[in-house]
Amino acid sequence: MTKPPQAGSEDAAAASLRSIPEASVARLAVYLRMLGELAEQGSETVSSDELAAATGVNPAKLRKDLSYIGSYGIRGVGYEIAALVRQLERTLGLDHLQAVALVGVGNLGHALAGYSGFGGRGFPVTALFDVDPDLVGIHINGIIVEHVRSIPEICAERGVTIGMIATPGPAAQGVCDLLVGSGVRCILNFAPVVLQVPPEVEVRKVDLAVELQILAFHVARKHLAGQDTATLDSRVNGHAANGSGGMLP
Amino acid sequence: MTKPPQAGSEDAAAASLRSIPEASVARLAVYLRMLGELAEQGSETVSSDELAAATGVNPAKLRKDLSYIGSYGIRGVGYEIAALVRQLERTLGLDHLQAVALVGVGNLGHALAGYSGFGGRGFPVTALFDVDPDLVGIHINGIIVEHVRSIPEICAERGVTIGMIATPGPAAQGVCDLLVGSGVRCILNFAPVVLQVPPEVEVRKVDLAVELQILAFHVARKHLAGQDTATLDSRVNGHAANGSGGMLP
DNA sequence: GCAACTTTGTGCGTGCCTTCACAAGCGACT
DNA sequence: AGTCGCTTGTGAAGGCACGCACAAAGTTGC
Structure with a gap:
């Protein structure tokens, strides 16, 4: 269905990489985590209904999401967890x-540097940078903080593929340029600025103040609505998770 | 145009509160921050093109977003920053x-408790909770950490409207129930679980591990694509910011 | 006072995502 | 071996959001 007519897809994973809706990719990561938990509990298979309930999505949407990465379900039974995990991990790189x-x-x-959920999930924090002389040189979780000016060498040396920017807003664009210049093509930005990057670079932004403001809007709406809350809610709701996740302090 | 035919809207702000697309709400918060910066720089007005360029959105989309909260622009001139900021703040509560x-x-x-961007933007962190006896009782930024079991009284007492959950995953649902039981209707969840809440409660999820996995997917995609990167990118791109923002460590 | 320019506000077409609903497929039970 | 029940995979419809392009409205200059 989504099979592109061109290119004789040499590989299921390769085929899946083109044209998976971004919204689906975000959910695939959520499925993957839940599947991991299920596997730990000893389950061998899950049905789409079970997994959908556990992750809070529509079962049909879940099946469509999984169909983007290939057919790994068994009709009448469900999905074999181990195989699905393996395939999801391949797809998500x-x-x-x-x-x-x-x-x-x-x-x-x-806090991010000390977050154990990264390394445990295949994202070892390999390099730390700052400009503050009081911070440069200290160790966090066994990694030494280097000066920002060393970004090019160190990133190249250690094969960095993903950059996270947690600087103050004004410094973010400069840091971003350094990362991009070092070959980093994917950036997670926590600074409250819109980064300018060449088109081949992917930026995702996590903006905590904006998250709170969105919630504040809903507070105001609920207040205004008075007792009519339920009616209004059922009209405006329809999504809650935006896809991001896993902070275990 | 978006004027609902029912209800003799008593108030511009009230009217605006119904049926603003969620995606627009997220962007309104971004506009608001940028307008604040412009005001600090001494600007009095902005055109939609300028503001759109600064925030990285399409000018038409920006105008449509602003039209949801009313007509505060002057044709031939642009938007008066002060008035627009005031109206945005009202709309966002x-x-x-x-x-x-x-x-x-x-x-x-x-880290969140110490983040100055919250209090400065109208979100004073008013109460801190934990279960760890080593943490209960300590002060962070002048606020004492209370035991989780005190959530009901303290939240009621201090008029808490928004809850942030930054606990380990397994503890999150219990904490969530406590907050909801205390009258909190909006929750920002950093724990890697899907919270079950009654329909009148709004939950937003920030999941850092998922953000990284989404980026990892793009790394894999870019790798697979080889030199065809540019072509592929222009096909798959179309959004980068997901709307959240403001971490100034 | 008029004309030309600038910028907003929005109707409309387009494409993506979601959701429903159902046929196809697989296992279990008899 | 056949039938029944369950679950996947997907065609098609609906809804939402995006972006274009233009008319309305206001300002500036003459």
């Missing part, structure tokens, strides 16, 4: 480690 | 402070 560089070891940056 | 409770003062929680 988790079959080889992705070295992550983190720039900005301040308040949030420190 | 920032005209009165929103007391925020933060549960889980571990790695990330600590």
Whole structure:
């Protein structure tokens, strides 16, 4: 159905990589985590209904999402968890480690550097950078903080593929340029600015203040609505998770 | 155009509160921040083109977003920044402070508690909770960490409207139930679980591991694509920011 | 006071994503 | 071996959001 008529797809994974809707990719990551938990609990298979209920999505949507990466379900039974996990990991590029560089070891940056969920999930934080002389040289989780000016050499040396920017807003664009210049093509940006990047670079933004403001909007709406809350909600709702996840302090 | 035929809208703000697309709400918060910066630089007005360029969105989309909250632009001139900021703040519910409770003062929680961007933007962190006896009782930014079991009284007492959950995954649902039981109707969830809540409660999820996995997918895609990167990118791109923002460590 | 320019506000076409609903397929039970 | 029940995979429809392009409206200059 989504099979492109061109190119004699040499590989299921390769075929899947083209044209998976971005929204689906975000959910695939959520499915993957839930599948991991199910596997730990000893389950061998899951039905789309079970997995959908556990992850809070529509069962049909889940099946369509999984269909983008190929047919790994057994009709009448469900999905074999182990096989599905393996395929999801391949699709999401988790079959080889992705070295992550983190720039900005301040308040949030420190928390990110110490977050065990990254390394455990295939994202070893491999390099730390800052400009503050008091921070450069210290060790966090066994990694030494380097000066931002060393980004090019160190990123190249350690094969960094993903950059995280947790600097103050004004510094972010400069840092971003350095990362891009070092060959980093994917960036997770926590700074409250819109980064300018060449088209081949993918930027995702996590903006905590904006998240709170969105919630504040809903507070205001619920307040205004008064007792009519339920009616209004059922009209405006329809999504809650935006896809991002896993902070175990 | 978007004027609902029912209800004799008593108020512009009230009218705007119904049926603003969620995607627009997220962008309104971004516009608001950028307008704040422009105001600091001494600007009095902005055109939609300028503001759109600064925030990385399509000018038409920006105008449509702003049209949801009313007509505050002057044709031939642009938008008067001060008036627009005021109206945006009203719409987003920032005209009165929103007391925020933060549960889980571990790695990330600590960083969030110390993040100055919240209080400065109308979101004073008013209460901190944890279960760890080593943490209960300590002060962070002048706020004492209370035990999770005190959530009901303290939230009621301090008028908490927004809850942030930064606990380990397994603890999140229990904490969520406590918050909801205390009257909190909006929750920002950093724990890697899907929270079950009654329909009148709004949950937004920030999942850092998922963000990285989405980026990893793009790394894999770019790798697979080889030199064809540019072509592929222009086909698959179309959004980069997901709307969230403001971490100044 | 008029004309030309600038910028907003929005109707409309387009494409993506979601959701429903159902046929095809697989296992279990008899 | 056949039938029944369950679950996947997907065609098709609906809804939402995006972006274009243009008319309305206001300003500036003469």
